[in-house]
Amino acid sequence: MDEEEEEFVEDDDGDDDDGEFGAAAEREHQLQQQVRVQPQHQRRHWSSKPASTAKFKSKTTFRPSSAPARRPKSALTARNAHESDEKHIRSAASISIAYLRAAAEKKKARDREFARELFREENEFKKKISVKIEQANKMMTAIGP
Numbered sequence: 001m002d003e004e005e006e007e008f009v010e011d012d013d014g015d016d017d018d019g020e021f022g023a024a025a026e027r028e029h030q031l032q033q034q035v036r037v038q039p040q041h042q043r044r045h046w047s048s049k050p051a052s053t054a055k056f057k058s059k060t061t062f063r064p065s066s067a068p069a070r071r072p073k074s075a076l077t078a079r080n081a082h083e084s085d086e087k088h089i090r091s092a093a094s095i096s097i098a099y100l101r102a103a104a105e106k107k108k109a110r111d112r113e114f115a116r117e118l119f120r121e122e123n124e125f126k127k128k129i130s131v132k133i134e135q136a137n138k139m140m141t142a143i144g145p
Helices: 023-036 075-143
Strands: none
Touching: none
16 A cells, blocks of 8 residues: 555544543543553552552452551461362362252153153054954965965
């Protein structure tokens, strides 16, 4: 493509205050754009450390500065928490196993019923065939050789 023919697409973020999603959504979008533009050194974590050096935990809980220092958990409480997690996993697994067992029993019962029905049909056909054979034999004896 030539440089002369190059298309230029305008960014209409500033032009349209109302936008297709409403004024509130447009304001939120503009605020997000401004936050992205902020230099890294202006962003600070709540601990007043720069964002790059701040350590983020997976669980953030509010802890006032007047609160006493957090004591390390004892091995007993850590073990109890671990055991309760294992119990939860075991209980979920046992529920799953119980469900699978119940489903297997239902399937076995359906299979047994289907086998009984097939056996009944087989016996009925055998009886019909034996009746037909007997009738044919009687006709052959009546006609004679």
